[in-house]
Amino acid sequence: xxxxxxxxxxxxxxxxxxxxxxxxxxxxxxxxxxxxxxxxxxxxxxxxxxxxxxxxxxxxxxxxxxxxxxxxxxxxxxxxxxxxxxxxxxxxxxxxxxxxxxxxxxxxxxxxxxxxxxxxxxxxxxxxxxxxxxxxxxxxxxxxxxxxxxxxxxxxxxxxxxxxxxxxxxxxxxxxxxxxxxxxxxxxx
Ligand SMILES: [Zn+2]
Numbered sequence: 698x699x700x701x702x703x704x705x706x707x708x709x710x711x712x713x714x715x716x717x718x719x720x721x722x723x724x725x726x727x728x729x730x731x732x733x734x735x736x737x738x739x740x741x742x743x744x745x746x747x748x749x750x751x752x753x754x755x756x757x758x759x760x761x762x763x764x765x766x767x768x769x770x771x772x773x774x775x776x777x778x779x780x781x782x783x784x785x786x787x788x789x790x791x792x793x794x795x796x797x798x799x800x801x802x803x804x805x806x807x808x809x810x811x812x813x814x815x816x817x818x819x820x821x822x823x824x825x826x827x828x829x830x831x832x833x834x835x836x837x838x839x840x841x842x843x844x845x846x847x848x849x850x851x852x853x854x855x856x857x858x859x860x861x862x863x864x865x866x867x868x869x870x871x872x873x874x875x876x877x878x879x880x881x882x883x884x885x886x
């Protein structure tokens with residue numbers, strides 16, 4: 698099992714690809730939430746590297762009709778977990794990634810200010826891979842140790858922007874994820 702470690706906002710154990718789509722978190726803002734998303738480009742198709750290019754503002758909008766509907770959007774996530782379980786970091790955790798949009802968690806608005814965004818390569822219509830749950834649990838465990846204010850503040854995008862967003866979707870197995878998280882946490886203590 699892959700071991701992760703955070704140093705200066707960098708997740709060691711993850712592949713690093715830089716996205717320009719970030720800015721500074723507001724002063725004195727502590728990381729206290731993890732937001733889970735899904736994304737696939739084109740929708741429900743996996744592989745191809747299009748998400749990576751999208752987050753780098755390097756996607757060729759002409760090669761698929763769907764890409765034209767997202768043309769020019771500047772978004773990112775701190776992390777993307779591919780179907781294989783590989784983890785890619787696009788934005789330093791100390792910086793504010795643009796993943797949540799207008800949002801609110803426990804009456805606190807603008808979740809991008811104080812959250813870490815994790816995208817799973819997937820869609821609302823298909824199950825996620827076991828390798829993705831494993832990586833997600835490992836990563837979240839590491840993040841909670843690094844940023845203790847997170848505690849159990851882990852939400853889906855649909856929880857913080859319910860009128861706009863449906864991801865990570867009904868196929869995301871929260872029970873399995875929580876179970877893996879508690880197993881991993883207890884064996885390591
Ligand atoms: Zn999302």
